[in-house]
């Protein structure tokens with residue numbers, strides 16, 4: 001049997017391979033709610049413009065509602081021979097209401113239909129990421145407030161650098177996530193225009209009202225150029241870019257969890273809820289969830305790259321290549337959502353080993369900068385000279401196998417005679433973090449204030 005939709009021009013059925021490569025229903029059936037909403041808006045507009053009768057519009061809307069409930073109930077049979085969601089819905093509509101179903105496709109093409117459906121779908125995905133990311137921020141802030149004064153080692157080059165607080169470290173991610181949310185919000189703003197009514201590529205001769213369908217579907221305005229409306233997938237690319245950057249942030253945090261939970265480091269503990277064991281090594285506690293968040297990032301960035309490659313050589317207007325935009329994006333969105341929720345779970349679960357953190361914070365002469373700053377402040381030494389003097393004192397301590405605050409004053413004075421007993425006041429890790437009160441610094445009082453500000457901002461949303 002030749003195709004129902006375009007059978008007029010065709011005598012033969014497609015080859016099985018043609019059908020297999022062409023079919024998209026496995027993927028685009030996930031657009032059913034958007035497809036039906038867009039069709040309802042389109043039918044209502046057609047009637048309001050006098051293009052179809054009010055009665056036909058009513059029957060179409062009723063039929064579409066029935067289809068929606070059938071799909072939701074799992075009683076709808078998706079047919080591969082009907083290729084995609086658009087034709088599956090339309091064909092079922094025909095079964096339900098008869099020939100009036102054929103009027104729905106007036107002044108419309110699958111090209112503007114799919115662009116509309118997918119914009120609505122991506123917009124929903126963005127909204128749910130925003131909710132999930134807000135929950136992640138709330139979890140981070142809650143833990144930051146609990147650990148505003150918990151001292152841990154701060155690293156650069158993964159070498160112990162200066163003491164920081166665990167709360168400060170967590171708030172760093174709150175800031176990153178805020179920018180991620182900003183990127184999603186920007187993408188949402190740009191994508192929120194209506195392609196419906198662009199028809200195949202050139203617009204239509206029917207007196208349609210694109211503003212009406214735009215507002216019915218929650219779009220800001222109709223897209224201004226019909227070719228652009230059906231040709232571009234930059235809204236998917238932009239959203240996948242925002243996903244990729246957000247996922248990289250999550251991945252870095254996941255990597256930190258992996259490092260911190262390693263017995264070699266031992267800074268934090270994850271409960272059994274976020275840990276797995278080994279089938280052979282009875283002692284193992286593996287941070288699989290963190291590792292999988294790290295790995296999902298690869299798939300998310302991969303789907304961005306894949307779609308960039310699909311799009312880069314396409315002339316205007318619609319090309320079937322663009323059908324390949326959905327599978328990767330949907331997979332990436334699912335991975336994104338899971339990764340955000342997994343990280344949120346781990347943030348709430350994680351318990352720092354405060355004693356171990358404190359010891360580690362003081363290892364590797366982490367308060368050497370505090371000593372140099374003391375020389376600058378107390379002896380009015382230029383910082384470059386203070387750096388040199390401190391370096392020599394650190395070398396002495398290393399030679400003696402002592403931590404900086406355990407090195408006898410006499411040994412320090414052998415390097416710089418003007419050093420006094422006072423210096424010991426700045427060499428502890430607590431004193432170090434408490435002194436970092438500059439705006440954005442790690443001092444516990446700063447962290448408490450920032451965390452409270454964030455709590456207020458997040459509650460107001």
Ligand code: ARG
Pocket residue numbers: 024028084110111114318320322323324
């Ligand atoms: N399944 C198609 C897609 O996802 C829908 C648009 C088909 N348009 C066409 N002219 N064949 O892109």
